[in-house]
Amino acid sequence: MLSEIERRELEDAVKHYPDKRGAAIDALLTIQRRRGWISDDTLFEIAQFLEITAEDLDSVATFYNLVFRKPVGRHVAFMCDSISCWIKGCEQVQEQIKKLYDVDLGQTTSDGRLTVLPIACLGQCERAPALLIDQDVYGNVTPEKIEQIVEKYK
Amino acid sequence: MATIIVDNKSYTVDEQQNVLAACLGHGLNVPYFCWHPAMGSVGACRQCAVKQFKDDRDQSGRLVMSCMTPATNGTRISIDDPEAKAFRASVIEWLMVNHPHDCPVCDEGGECHLQDMTVMTRHVYRRYRYQKRTHRNQALGPFIRHEMNRCIQCYRCVRYYRDYAGGRDLNVFGSHDAVYFGREQDGTLENEFSGNLVEVCPTGVFTDKTFFHHYTRKWDLQAAQSICPHCSLGCNTTAGERSGTLRRITNRFNSQVNGYFLCDRGRFGYEYVNSPHRIKRAVVRPDCDRTKPGQPEEVPQAIEIAADRLRRARGVVGLGSPRASLEANVALRSLVDPQHFYQGVDEQERQLLSTILKIFQTGPVPSASIHDAEQSDAVFVLGADLLNEAPRLALALLQSIRQEPMEQVDELKIPRWDEAAVRNAVQNRRGPLFLAGYQRTWFHEYATDTYFAAPDDIARLGFAVAGSIGQGTPSVPDLSPEVKDLTQRIAEALTHAQRPLIIAGTKSGSQATIEAAANVAWALHQQGKQPRLSFVLPECNSAGLALLGGGRLNDAFDAIRQGKADTVIVLENDLYRRAEAANVDAFLETAQTVVVIDSVEHRTTAHADVLLPSATGPESDGTFVNQEGRAQRFYQVFVPDGDVKESWRWLSELGRATSQEGGSESGVAAWRNFDDAVSATATAAPALARIGEVAPSASFRLVGQKVPRQSERYSGRTSLISHLTMHEPPPPVDHDSPLGFTMEGYRGPLPSPLISQFWAPGWNSIQAVNTYQDEVGGPLRDEMPGVRLIEPVATKASGWFTTIPRAFQPTAHQWLLLPLSAVFGSDELSNRSPAIAERIGKPFLSLHPSDGARLTLEDHSTVDLVLQGTTYRLVVHLDPSTPVGTAGLSLVPEVSGVSMPAWVDLLKAIQTEHKRRAA
Amino acid sequence: MERPLTQHIHPDGTTRTLREYVKTGGYRCLQRLSSGLAPKDLQRLVTDAGLRGRGGGGFLTGTKWSFVPMGADAPKPKYIVANGDEMEPGTFKDRVLMEGDPHGLVEGMILAGYAIDAEVGYIFLRGEYHLSAQRLTEAIAEAYAAGYLGTPLPGTGFRFDLHLHASAGRYICGEETALINALEGKRAVPRAKPPFPQTVGLWGKPTVVQNVETLYNIPHIVNQGSDWYHRLSRTQDGGTKIYGISGRVANPGWWELPLGTTAREVLEQHAGGMADGVCFRGLLPGGISTAFMTEEHLDLPLDFSSIPPEIGRLGTATMIVLDDHTCPVGFVLNLEKFFARESCGWCTPCREGLPWVAKLLMSFEEGRATSEDLSLLKMHTKWLAPGHTFCGLAPGAMAPLQSALKYFHDDFERHISTRGCPWSKKSSQQKVLV
Ligand SMILES: Cc1cc2nc3c(=O)[nH]c(=O)nc-3n(C[C@H](O)[C@H](O)[C@H](O)COP(=O)(O)O)c2cc1C
Ligand code: SF4
């Protein structure tokens, strides 16, 4: 069941569009912000709110990168793997993460703390390599600095 | 008309088309995937690339997608251009990147559009040498098999299922090279038209699961033209057989009727033919002893016994059938004499049918074909639950609601074939569709307005609409303000339309509804519109039987009861579906002799003293008349084993056996082949005079040859029964039709009723239909789409129907019990097919929640309902669309004998667990 | 040198409030609308200024607007959309503007909306731009409170509503018709053109999609006129441009410079040349959908008209530099993996071709490539051309590959002949994600 707050947030989102369906993506992201990911049940609840079928909504949900249809950790680190970051050594950073936390791209640490995902260019190319954890951007990341950054997220 | 230049040759084409359709119409082979004649262009697959040149000086040109290029005058393209060819081959190479190359084990093999296009583009060698992506397949229910790895991502399935057929539970998921077409979770595809996926999918992702259970290659099928017997619309099908088993049904294109699509009942309902309950032997009850069960009997003896009884009878009554062919009914009528021939339907149905015939015969408005329905720009449905009673018509209406918004599309200069653009321009706008009925389905969500009410109120709405359109039409007193408003909206929409369509149903038994519909159509006609009128009839040959005429069922019952007759012949009819069980019991028990001719066992066959096994539709030749009055021929697909024969043939033999020895044979006794049956039918009733024109007669030959039922690749003929004998048996001889049970014969252009399989060199899939049309999507070349037996002669209505029922009044104790049709469950024959049986719901009783409260019944609770002497166990559905004071009873096999509508005291008739315990 | 778009942006990365914005002349030109500048006049002004779209295509903005049906009979509502998807790798110019001066976008949207008589605007922002989202949300709220949004502009009857839409992430969302589908809450699959969004766009209504940077130019054109605007530029295309540079250069960053500045100037004067120890081999002038330029092209003016099509195109003007310590094949592999992953999956050549290309490049890197693979790569660059695929994504993907095959052909050959990547120590194995 959608909570009262969630429902209100969805109702706000819907106001920006001429039909409820228009808010599908906003709705998914809004609820995901609260629940971390979109489970089948969540999907169904949102679809019901938007008056579309779960098929309809999942067709949209599975298209986009930032909608998680599988559980993620408490924090999500998006490692930019696009060209400028690659030139500047994002792979070394990623290896360091793997060494420190034993996670590959697409995996979550065993303690459920951190999910590491690859992401397309974060638009921080002048400070490559870049990293986005939750909503915080880090530029000029190096293998040496990474532990200090990640440690902020418990 | 426009001229386009293709590889330096000029072609005259319709400029409303795209270049792909224009080329295909001229027999030019351009490969394609995502385009479909009924679904337009979206430009996704890039398979249809051709070179376009600006003018004759342009030497380089540029690749364009022919499906997205309008065929405007002067368009100059090349199909043969080397670059275009190479690109098209490359598209196949890309599609093969992830394709599993499993043709040898794929059900689509041999009729696969992907195979055809691969050959057409000459792609032969795949250079991709990396791993392929794989998908998990889904269990999609009894009809459809799913093998996602074969997918070429043409998006046709979702476009068909969602956009065309209104389905919801199939979609595309994911992105890039990992797109997935399926359901959210495993589960049965819900849409009533899911079976068309089998033909829409150009490869083997969606295949026919019923076919899979007794699979054979397409080229090994012996096939003939059939007419679907599962509702009154008469969709054209091709039925395919091998080794005595009917293997599958596919769509057979008829531009006026079903076009490219069937419903699932029609496609998957065929397996009654293979049912273990088939009657295969003649059965006779020894010594006329009703206490003994019937015993198999040799055919000559069975005939002799039956003939003997008939000769000695003190009067014979013959009961015809709306599911038997016209010829079979005429045969019976001839055998028993017309005055002893009774329409084997209940009186209410007989009356409705005769009213409907009169409306068409005397009124100025023609009946609507399904094609007309698709083209209509405003629709008003009275009392018919189309999705369940005439599904293909509901599918047509899903297209009709796109007609009105198309004007806007034209204004924006978007070609109508530019499907995605049309949808974007139209958004959610839909043309007028008004649905008045008493059962809600998902189809109602496409309606402009819905009205759920008892039949009398629906009729009143109809009369009111007619009243506000026409001059001199009777008006309806005491309408509520809401209904008045609705009346206005409907009247306005209909009068704004050019081609309005009025549809009414017969299921509710309401004469007034039929008359109201006629008034509306006639009023529109009076106002200078070109309306069409359509009535949904109970069965596949209801119209044919009505045209033939015949007595009332009750009179037949009376004749036996009063001793005027003592012998009964029942033709392909389960009387227990027609009348209360007690009456039927009395009738059959009183009769001295009961002869039943039918194909599948049922309660009536159990009473037979002589039971003669009749051929089913695919085992016989015959003519059905569909609900618009279109007579259509179906042909025998294969010769059944056992004693099985066409009903008309049994009757003809009985005729001969009962004729005076030495006397000249007359009537049915003189029939030797199907042509005789047709000639006799043509003289049986004036309206049937043109039956002979429906299809070529048995003597029809092309280049002196018959038309083969088997493909030129039919395999194993010499060894099919090698486990029994070394010798290849001679093929059966067909005296009844121009078709042969062979591979040999004429292969070339055919009159359309003789086309069973669409095939052309290079086109092994169903897409070959294109090669049979002058304009793709249009009629077949020289199409003979059946013969419409009734066309209006009157130029204006001779008078209005004026009997307006009083408003429906719920009563304190009585509820009006109304039949609720079910697409899976209400049809007698298809219910015998295992796949359909799996989809039949539990019997239920639908009540308005307020009535539920009055009866202290909870939603989904189970009750026992005592009706007409029988107790039925039913699940309660509390549904606000059920009109207060009525109760809906689902027409599934368990309740097939209840006659409705009927008034029932539910307070008394319902037994709940609670009540039972109290008692 | 004037820098109208960025001169007021705080160097410390903090945002500019409404008050600050107004103090430097912000929202002033709305008064001109009130005092009689008609939508058609505004369209003409922008046409005269020669403003060309900054989203990569360089289409004339005024011309684009002229296709929108105007007048009383025109469909309603019409929409204006700011394309702030900015997922083109190497590109970060719109972010700089939105974070630094969010009100500039709001004002640009109001003006563009006015020009085409659109009542509603959407800012389509890529989901990862959290800071931009936050600042734009604040700016929109401020603009509503101040009556720039949501209330009729005095004397015009024009009322404009503006909404922010955060994307759920997909590069294809940047393509304007896919963006429209995304805004409608659907899968971001492109639409065929015609019909163009200007006639059939969002929810079937006339819609104009403009790049964020394009919109920032409009208030300045209105304030200072088209002549002034032309003078900003060194070439025939009007205005300034935000140029950026990333890769192994001494000072990666962005600069607002006159249109027509050369790559050499940006690289050497502004970015301080190559980083220590590496040499220049080539650059992609504006995002990864553009073709490589090499030493010989560095003095071409970077604008929409001066780069010959056989060399390439400007794109977003945010350059990515390839140095001699980076494997050009690995470089292109990275790009093609991106494109393969971001294909929407609608049309065959892109959906199936790009992953194949990525796998081919992978086999070069892994030393399994043959000369046939080289011809397969070339085949793809030929077939995935504009018009052959449904939208511009796949042709964009071929631009760097095709030019790499031309300029770095020897490097490809070397991968075949030495059965591996000569740079392999540096560019450790990349796995193709399937
Ligand atoms: C694959 C693809 C991605 C694109 N991404 C963007 C983008 O992120 N931002 C953008 O402004 N334009 C992008 N475009 C261009 C837009 O389609 C559109 O041309 C542009 O937003 C128009 O704005 P302008 O005329 O102001 O440049 C992209 C185009 C393609 C084909
Ligand atoms: S080129 Fe085709 S598959 Fe690729 S993004 Fe465009 S439409 Fe989608």
Ligand code: FES
């Ligand atoms: S048939 Fe033309 S692109 Fe698919």
